[in-house]
Amino acid sequence: MGTTQLLFWFLSILAILGAILVVTSKNPVHSVLWLIVVFVAISGHYILLDAQFLAIVNLIVYAGAIMVLFLFVFMLMNLNADTEPQKNRWLKIAGVVTGGALLLVLVAALKKADLKAQMAEMGKGDIGLIHNLGLVLFKDYVVPFEISSVLFLSAMVGVVVIGKKAEEDKTTLGSQKYGG
């Protein structure tokens, strides 16, 4: 067992432990923080696979930006464990059944998989390096890449439209002075 494998096991255990704690934490803010730990661990996996660009983008976008927005919402809503409304019992049972079904499907699918052949190459291969990734994206997959960016643009325009509407409401209330 070399360093790579030691790191792999460390990161895997960290990721799984973090994921379990995301679900079991009573406090939503703690859940978000554990989710950040999971993202960091997964970024570590990407680095082991030599996909450094993916690793750092995962950190910047997911751990750095999206999770901050989650934290904003949770912190401002001031959700506490004791104020959390108790869910319906039937809802809980339904949740267990559907979750169990998903687990069953996943185990059944993974049981068939040939693990030896699916072993990822660690510490070698250069497909994930930023140079090669850029060449692939802008040569072989340039049309899907551009289309996905158009999709992002339309989402952004949508957000601006929604945001503008809220601001108009505010001006009618005359409370725009400290807005923004």
Add this chain to the structure above:
Amino acid sequence: MHLTLLAFDWALLLEKAVLILIIISVSLLVAMYETWGERKVAAFMQDRRGPNRAGPGGILQPLADGLKLFMKEEIVPLSSSRFLFVLGPGLAMLTAMMTSAVVPWSSHFHLWGRDISMQIADVNIGILYIFGVVSMGVYGIMIGGWASNNKFSLLAAIRGASQIISYELAMGLSIIALLMISGSLSLRTIVEQQQAHYYYVLVQPLGFLIFLICAFAECNRTPFDLSEAESELNMGYHLEYSSMKLGFYLFAEYVNMFVSSAVMATLYWGGYDIPFVNDATLAQHIGQNPVAILQIVSLFAKIIIFIFFFMWVRWTIPRFRYDQLMKLGWHVLIPLALFNMLATGAIVLWRG
């Protein structure tokens, strides 16, 4: 297992460990004397003397301040969440320190038959790594502010975090224009290109200006220190902190200032390049090691100029109002950065 574990390049490991130790100690030392320098600069601008009791010219003042912070009573509010309360300042310090890993401090030393590179990690995603660490830096403020269980701290933390996120965008866009010219994300390659040709501030003056403003905002320095606006929020996100935990927050700001000065010098002002001198020919005349030392001196001179600039601005310009801050970020800096990016792209294409 034990055999492969021993198969490390132990010399490399030792070399990097020593380098990390040196860089962290130097960062902390510089941060310590930044506090002294800040007070001296403030005093100079306000026609005072500044600290002058401890040692000649008050040179021992930072030690006295540090001792004071260590000796103070440590208070953890009862209603705070204790673990996160301690984690906050630790995280702030950690992220402040981590950025220095990809900065090349000098070319290399030649000692004991080895070339010892003066950079902890020359990764090919150096700039993105800096962005990754900066985006994690938000958590130190947010966790600390939230864990204090105090409305003022929380408001300040959210202010600080939204400010950092907003200015990160403009910072990233201004960097993209630089990357179009350099074609590399590695900081060492960028410095070497500048050594061979010209400093990138000459071709990217607008990009540098945007980067500089964003660096001020990322460090929570005046005129962007909205998260510490004492007239509105008492002390800001570290209101509940005392003793060395408070010290960590204050110190992290100074470490951030040091590291962002180093990054600015590296990206736009040639990094460790000695100005007006061809380093390679100089190395042939006086040897590699003296040149490496001179390069460190050169980089530190650039860093100190930037740090002075940070202080100069702090004691000259008053604080923005919050809506002005957001307006500057979203309505001025981001369109400017986009324009800079398009213009750079057009020129690069035109020149082929």
